[in-house]
Amino acid sequence: MSHTHCAELPLDLVISGGGMAGSMLAYVLLSQNPGLKLAIIEQSAELATDQQPSKASFDSRSIALAHGSVELLQQWGLWQELQQSGCAIKHIHISDRGHFGKTYLNAADHQLSALGQVIEVEAIGEVLWQKLKAFTAQGRLSWFYNDAISALKPTAELQQIRLRSGAQLQSKLLVIAEGGLSPSRTLAGFELKSDDYQQHALIANIGLAESHQHKAFERFTPTGPLALLPLTRQRYSLVWTLTPEQAEHHLNQNDTGFLAALQQAAGHRAGVFKTVGQRVVYPLSLKRATEAARHRTVLLGNSLHNLHPIAGQGFNLAIRDIYSLSVLLQQHQTDAGSYALTKAYQQARLPDMQQVILYTDSLVRLFSNSSRLMALGRNTGLFALNLCPELKQAVANQAMGLNSIRQLKALLTRA
Numbered sequence: 001m002s003h004t005h006c007a008e009l010p011l012d013l014v015i016s017g018g019g020m021a022g023s024m025l026a027y028v029l030l031s032q033n034p035g036l037k038l039a040i041i042e043q044s045a046e047l048a049t050d051q052q053p054s055k056a057s058f059d060s061r062s063i064a065l066a067h068g069s070v071e072l073l074q075q076w077g078l079w080q081e082l083q084q085s086g087c088a089i090k091h092i093h094i095s096d097r098g099h100f101g102k103t104y105l106n107a108a109d110h111q112l113s114a115l116g117q118v119i120e121v122e123a124i125g126e127v128l129w130q131k132l133k134a135f136t137a138q139g140r141l142s143w144f145y146n147d148a149i150s151a152l153k154p155t156a157e158l159q160q161i162r163l164r165s166g167a168q169l170q171s172k173l174l175v176i177a178e179g180g181l182s183p184s185r186t187l188a189g190f191e192l193k194s195d196d197y198q199q200h201a202l203i204a205n206i207g208l209a210e211s212h213q214h215k216a217f218e219r220f221t222p223t224g225p226l227a228l229l230p231l232t233r234q235r236y237s238l239v240w241t242l243t244p245e246q247a248e249h250h251l252n253q254n255d256t257g258f259l260a261a262l263q264q265a266a267g268h269r270a271g272v273f274k275t276v277g278q279r280v281v282y283p284l285s286l287k288r289a290t291e292a293a294r295h296r297t298v299l300l301g302n303s304l305h306n307l308h309p310i311a312g313q314g315f316n317l318a319i320r321d322i323y324s325l326s327v328l329l330q331q332h333q334t335d336a337g338s339y340a341l342t343k344a345y346q347q348a349r350l351p352d353m354q355q356v357i358l359y360t361d362s363l364v365r366l367f368s369n370s371s372r373l374m375a376l377g378r379n380t381g382l383f384a385l386n387l388c389p390e391l392k393q394a395v396a397n398q399a400m401g402l403n404s405i406r407q408l409k410a411l412l413t414r415a
């Protein structure tokens with residue numbers, strides 16, 4: 001895809017950041033609104049291989065998509081092509097290393113064929129890339145690669161955007177989807193709350209001796225939670241929370257040493273680990289903006305909420321950001337950046353985000369602590385989940401993203 005510097009007329013929307021959230025938003029809005037024109041600004045260079053929009057976002061990670069998110073992807077015409085790369089989670093097994101509490105969640109108990117799906121983000125990138133190419137060819141989507149916003153000047157009617165390359169854009173709405181670090185978020189005057197968890201996540205794909213039978217494992221170890229998510233081709237996607245020093249140690253171990261250490265931490269219920277792919281380490285923090293919208297500007301995806309991956313909620317939340325903006329744009333077609341739209345977006349996103357942050361943050365704090373008292377609480381908690389179907393239903397609904405989508409639908413119809 002080539003640079004297209006043709007945007008002199010005001011655009012409906014400019015998206016800064018062509019990663020998972022920004023590209024998916026562009027696809028959803030362009031496919032739902034035939035007259036819409038938009039531009040994406042992406043700081044990384046266009047790839048010579050013409051394969052993916054942004055290697056920075058579409059890396060070797062896998063993500064768990066909640067049942068509710070899969071329903072939205074189906075509605076948007078994306079799941080049909082993605083499903084061949086997805087692996088269903090039919091059971092979730094939660095346990096605490098060295099303690100007796102365990103709980104199981106089964107899709108069948110909720111009359112579902114799957115609790116969620118695990119998918120490699122590269123597969124999402126490829127599908128979006130192919131779809132966006134068609135819009136670029138039609139002249140409805142312009143890309144500004146290797147570029148970034150250098151100045152913003154909002155007026156009553158428009159957002160005036162200057163880029164590092166010297167290009168100038170005018171847009172009714174600016175969507176900032178630049179990931180967790182997002183310099184434009186600061187330029188636009190948003191404030192950020194930030195907590196560093198002092199933990200790192202080690203990510204890798206693990207090959208198994210036998211089938212995983214669509215089971216996901218979440219195990220709480222003294223260093224933090226360890227999650228194994230079922231992937232296609234008899235593999236698990238591993239997210240292992242560790243101290244920075246331990247993460248460094250396991251990153252540099254040889255494959256045999258690493259697999260032995262992982263097997264010991266995960267236990268044998270998850271199966272016998274045979275191979276390990278590329279290992280990558282991410283520092284973990286919780287960052288969230290105090291507002292979701294300002295004048296003619298909204299935040300989306302990790303620029304709005306950057307969560308600990310313990311509960312696999314980050315991109316699911318981004319999918320609901322996209323859903324909210326798409327519904328609101330249908331309701332406010334004459335002006336994509338009107339006060340009514342940005343206000344309704346903020347009202348739809350903040351409560352959902354706060355709920356997920358509270359849920360994720362309590363899990364991190366509860367399960368990253370090795371004190372006896374906390375372990376007792378955890379085990380009682382896990383037992384309680386098994387014994388009390390209502391509590392278990394609440395946890396399953398949160399994991400499947402069902403509560404949030406129900407609440408959102410109600411909120412957006414009132415907007």
Ligand SMILES: Cc1cc2nc3c(=O)[nH]c(=O)nc-3n(C[C@H](O)[C@H](O)[C@H](O)COP(=O)(O)OP(=O)(O)OC[C@H]3O[C@@H](n4cnc5c(N)ncnc54)[C@H](O)[C@@H]3O)c2cc1C
Pocket residue numbers: 016017018019020021022041042043044054056057058061062063064065147148149177178179180182183184201203239282300301302303309311312313314315316317318
């Ligand atoms: C280890 C790990 C495991 C995870 N597992 C799950 C999971 O199981 N389930 C789940 O729902 N979520 C999960 N997540 C979260 C998920 O990965 C994020 O929600 C998702 O990547 C957010 O996408 P994004 O597009 O907002 O940000 P990013 O992926 O960070 O993309 C931002 C894009 O903006 C570009 N950019 C940056 N700055 C600028 C700029 N100034 N100008 C222009 N472009 C810019 C970047 O190059 C990039 O292309 C996980 C995250 C991690 C770290």
